[in-house]
Each structure stands twice: as C-alpha cells, then as structure tokens.
Amino acid sequence: MIPESDLELGQFRLLDVDNRLIIPIDCHIRLIVTGADVLHSFAVPSLGLKLDAVPGRLNQVSFLAERPGIFYGQCSEICGVWHGFMPIVVEAVPSSDFLVWVESFSQNLTPPLPLAAKLSGIFILGGKVITVKYSKDREESIKLSEPKIPALFSPWFVVGLCEAEACFDITIQKSETTKSGFSVNIRFRLSCHKRDIVLLHMIKTYFNCGIISKIDLKDCLEYSVSDQNSISNIIIPFFNKYPLRGTKLLDYLDWVKCFEIVKNKEHLTYKGLNKIRQIKIYLNTGRVFNNDDSIKALLSQNKSGFVNLDPNYISGFLVGDGYLSLISKKESPSFGRIKIGLTQHMNNYLLLQSIKDYFNVENFVISKINKEMISLNCGSEFTVFHILLPFFDKYPIFGIKAITLRKLLKISELIIESKGSRKTTKWTPELKLQVLSIWENDNLRLKGDATVEQVD
Numbered sequence: 001m002i003p004e005s006d007l008e009l010g011q012f013r014l015l016d017v018d019n020r021l022i023i024p025i026d027c028h029i030r031l032i033v034t035g036a037d038v039l040h041s042f043a044v045p046s047l048g049l050k051l052d053a054v055p056g057r058l059n060q061v062s063f064l065a066e067r068p069g070i071f072y073g074q075c076s077e078i079c080g081v082w083h084g085f086m087p088i089v090v091e092a093v094p095s096s097d098f099l100v101w102v103e104s105f106s107q108n109l110t111p112p113l114p115l116a117a118k119l120s121g122i123f124i125l126g127g128k129v130i131t132v133k134y135s136k137d138r139e140e141s142i143k144l145s146e147p148k149i150p151a152l153f154s155p156w157f158v159v160g161l162c163e164a165e166a167c168f169d170i171t172i173q174k175s176e177t178t179k180s181g182f183s184v185n186i187r188f189r190l191s192c193h194k195r196d197i198v199l200l201h202m203i204k205t206y207f208n209c210g211i212i213s214k215i216d217l218k219d220c221l222e223y224s225v226s227d228q229n230s231i232s233n234i235i236i237p238f239f240n241k242y243p244l245r246g247t248k249l250l251d252y253l254d255w256v257k258c259f260e261i262v263k264n265k266e267h268l269t270y271k272g273l274n275k276i277r278q279i280k281i282y283l284n285t286g287r288v289f290n291n292d293d294s295i296k297a298l299l300s301q302n303k304s305g306f307v308n309l310d311p312n313y314i315s316g317f318l319v320g321d322g323y324l325s326l327i328s329k330k331e332s333p334s335f336g337r338i339k340i341g342l343t344q345h346m347n348n349y350l351l352l353q354s355i356k357d358y359f360n361v362e363n364f365v366i367s368k369i370n371k372e373m374i375s376l377n378c379g380s381e382f383t384v385f386h387i388l389l390p391f392f393d394k395y396p397i398f399g400i401k402a403i404t405l406r407k408l409l410k411i412s413e414l415i416i417e418s419k420g421s422r423k424t425t426k427w428t429p430e431l432k433l434q435v436l437s438i439w440e441n442d443n444l445r446l447k448g449d450a451t452v453e454q455v456d
C-alpha cells in the first residue's frame with residue numbers, strides 16, 4: 001500500500017499499491033492464491049474475483065480481462081489489525097504490450113521473482129516528469145516515457161559503470177533488538193551526479209529492484225539495493241555472470257562472503273559478527289596491496305576462464321571514471337583539442353593496461369598523474385578521431401556523457417572536413433566559431449532511456 005504521505009495527485013488513499021499485478025487482456029488467467037500467515041481473501045469485485053487465501057492451501061480461479069484497465073480490490077477476510085491496509089491493484093494491458101515487456105526482460109536477467117514484482121516500478125516510473133539540470137543555467141523537464149532499455153544496451157555496460165561507481169557496502173550498527181547487540185546492513189550502491197538521474201533510472205529498470213534516493217551532502221543521487229531477496233536473486237547472480245575485473249572484484253567477493261554470513265544468520269553470533277568485522281577492515285578503502293601474486297592472478301586477464309574484455313564494459317567504465325572534453329577557450333593554443341581518457345587509482349594498473357591492450361594503438365598511454373592516480377589518455381588526434389570517438393559511438397555510452405559524445409563526434413567531422421588533405425588544422429576564426437556553436441548547442445537532449453535525441 002502507498003502510505004497517505006506518499007500519495008500523488010490522482011492516487012487513491014488506502015487503495016493504491018507499490019506493486020501492481022500486471023496481466024495481459026484477452027488471455028485466460030489462472031490465479032493461484034495462498035496465505036503466508038493467516039486467512040485473507042483476494043477480492044477484485046470489478047473482475048468478479050473473490051478467493052480465500054488460506055495458509056497451507058492453494059486455491060485457484062480463472063478469469064479473463066476483456067479490456068485494458070486498472071482494477072482495484074482489497075483483502076476481504078478480517079485478518080488482523082492491518083486488514084484495512086492491504087489493497088490489490090490489477091493492471092490489464094494489451095497482450096502485445098505485455099509481450100514487449102516480457103521480451104525486454106528475457107534478454108537480460110531472469111530473476112526468479114514473480115512477474116508482477118518484476119514489472120512494477122516500470123509503471124510507477126512511466127509518465128513521471130522529472131527536471132534535469134545540465135548546468136547552472138540550463139535545465140529542462142523530461143517526461144519519462146515508459147522507460148525502455150535501449151536497443152544497444154549491454155549488461156557489460158552496467159558492469160563497467162559499476163566498476164567505476166559502485167560500492168559494495170557493509171555497515172554494522174548497534175541494535176537493541178538483536179542478541180549480539182549489533183545489526184548488519186548489506187547494501188549494493190551506485191551513485192552519480194544528479195544530472196544523470198535518467199541513467200540511474202535506467203539501471204534501476206534494468207535490475208528491477210532497489211530504490212533511488214538523494215544523498216544530502218552533495219549533488220549526488222544514489223541507487224541502492226538492500227533487501228536480501230534482491231541481492232541474492234538479482235545482484236549476486238548478475239555479477240557472477242558478468243564479473244567485475246578491477247580491484248572492485250575483490251571488494252565484491254568479500255562482500256558476498258559477508259552476505260552469506262548474514263543470510264545464514266551467523267552474524268547473530270559473536271563469531272559470525274567478528275568474521276564480518278575482519279572482512280570489513282579490508283573492504284573498499286581499507287584494502288592493502290602488497291603486490292600479492294594471488295591478487296595479481298585474480299585480476300590478471302590471462303587467468304584461465306577469464307571472460308574477455310567486452311567493449312561495452314569500456315563504455316560503461318568511461319561513463320563512470322572517464323572524461324570526454326574539448327579545450328574550448330578561444331585564446332588557448334590547444335583550442336579544439338578533444339580529450340578522452342580514464343583516471344584510476346594505481347592499484348587498478350592492470351585494468352587500465354588491459355583496456356590499453358584492447359585498443360592496441362600507439363599514443364594511447366598510461367601516465368602518472370600523482371603519487372596515487374594514473375590515467376589512460378590519448379595524445380593523437382588521429383586516434384581520437386578515427387578510433388576512440390567511433391568506438392564509443394558503436395558501443396554506446398548512456399547518460400549525460402552521451403550528449404558530450406554526440407557533440408564531439410560532430411566537431412571531429414567538421415575538423416576532418418576542414419583539414420582536407422592538410423596535415424594540421426588551420427584554425428580560422430570562422431572554424432573556431434563553428435566548433436563553439438556545436439559545443440554550446442542545446443538542441444541535443446536526453447531521452448527517457450538515457451540515449452540522445454535531437455530537437456529542432
């Protein structure tokens with residue numbers, strides 16, 4: 001049920017739910033009902049449905065929705081103090097829509113959740129208007145269409161993005177309700193700047209679990225999954241199927257260990273809790289790298305059975321930890337130079353190396369930024385224009401950076417054209433203006449699925 005405080009205009013008090021039951025119209029549906037605790041009754045009068053929910057029994061009924069619509073019902077068997085607060089919403093959609101939804105999920109993950117639970121969230125999100133702020137003086141509202149997973153979207157993109165931005169989080173808190181005096185919270189978190197809200201929503205739609213919330217301190221939004229079912233049925237199977245490959249893999253593996261402890265309720269004992277504490281010391285920022293060969297072996301791409309680096313992983317990683325920019329100061333001698341690169345902590349040297357090897361081009365080199373950070377960047381205009389930009393076009397990046405990429409692609413075309421057969425670009429004032437007009441052009445914007453569209 002949606003609590004009164006969260007109701008939006010047009011929603012019904014005590015009747016609207018956060019998980020709708022989605023069914024196709026003109027299809028014979030068999031509904032199987034049982035009770036998990038006490039007697040309830042599943043009743044939707046406008047569909048002619050009323051069925052007792054009895055613990056330990058399966059009752060079934062068949063029905064047919066003849067038209068699309070939203071049908072409301074409530075528990076109809078006095079079941080306890082919360083009896084008045086357990087509404088039912090059935091949403092009937094045309095079977096073609098239903099199939100499209102099912103299809104969009106079958107290509108990705110098939111979490112062992114009931115379909116209705118898988119499909120919720122999408123319907124809640126669709127039609128919502130959000131304001132996206134691109135820069136200080138530019139913002140626009142985007143009506144989220146029923147969010148689609150873009151056609152070229154790859155799970156490896158998500159992995160790359162998570163390699164950069166995800167946090168496998170464990171918190172231990174004092175608690176008065178547990179015997180050990182502590183409770184353990186396990187969360188998967190992915191944060192990004194608030195202008196990338198559409199991207200986060202896309203990830204949420206993809207995983208079909210979790211919530212998006214604001215982190216107060218910064219202009220940050222966070223996508224997080226903390227319920228055990230979703231972690232166990234969606235997040236962990238995902239990262240087992242599409243493994244991380246940098247130092248985050250180590251965090252992930254430790255985090256899974258802790259999750260297993262919690263899942264088996266061992267954290268309620270001192271021994272289990274201490275195990276988690278031990279692991280937690282080294283998690284995320286606490287990890288010590290002493291050039292341990294076993295770690296190297298784990299992260300080495302030569303390890304047998306290691307999954308090949310997928311190009312979409314690189315795209316996701318660029319969205320998280322990379323940069324795409326243009327030197328746009330008119331007076332600068334480097335005006336018009338396009339910069340693409342990835343910045344990482346030294347510990348992730350092997351990862352950057354493997355990306356460098358993937359491209360296997362000259363002028364794409366790893367350099368030291370300071371004591372701790374290294375970056376993979378490109379000093380050759382030819383490589384940027386003819387290899388890197390087209391690469392990220394082919395294996396698309398999503399989110400705000402996709403807009404930057406569009407512009408840089410246009411600028412590179414313009415520069416290539418103006419060069420003709422010359423070796424270097426002749427920067428006439430007109431050419432500079434043309435470049436700037438593309439760079440500052442506002443006619444590109446993000447669609448509800450985090451891809452770019454042109455507005456004229």
Ligand SMILES: [Cu+2]
Pocket residue numbers: 039040041075076077078079080082083084086
């Ligand atoms: Cu009831």
